[in-house]
Amino acid sequence: MNTAYFVKTSENLSWNTLKEKIRLQQEAGCRPLPFVISDKVCVSSQEFDSIAENLGKPHSCYASNAAQSLPDSHGVWHCILIEAPENSRNLLLYTAGRPWPLYASILTASCCGSR
Numbered sequence: 001m002n003t004a005y006f007v008k009t010s011e012n013l014s015w016n017t018l019k020e021k022i023r024l025q026q027e028a029g030c031r032p033l034p035f036v037i038s039d040k041v042c043v044s045s046q047e048f049d050s051i052a053e054n055l056g057k058p059h060s061c062y063a064s065n066a067a068q069s070l071p072d073s074h075g076v077w078h079c080i081l082i083e084a085p086e087n088s089r090n091l092l093l094y095t096a097g098r099p100w101p102l103y104a105s106i107l108t109a110s111c112c113g114s115r
Helices: 015-027 045-053 060-068
Strands: 002-004 033-042 077-084 089-094 103-106
Touching: 015 045, 015 103, 033 060, 033 089, 045 077, 045 089, 060 077
Parallel strands: 033 077
Antiparallel strands: 002 033, 077 089, 089 103
């Protein structure tokens, strides 16, 4: 089962703040949450930067996928993977079916192996 450290989004949550909050969770010994990837969205580096600037804001690139980002019957979050292949950054979003993310995480390549 894949796991990740998730952070509640807000209007001022940026990529760097997300990285720092994840680091703090890891240092505190928090347990990562299980997830599955329900959808993948590839974006340009510029679009990724726009998303990463304000993670609490909805973006059109994943709007059609937001309704599938729900928990399953075991409480496992089905998430949207936002990939920027040009610079190897990956963002994991959980929307609970809403048009904006409720939680976000950074997904490293080693997290899921072959996706």
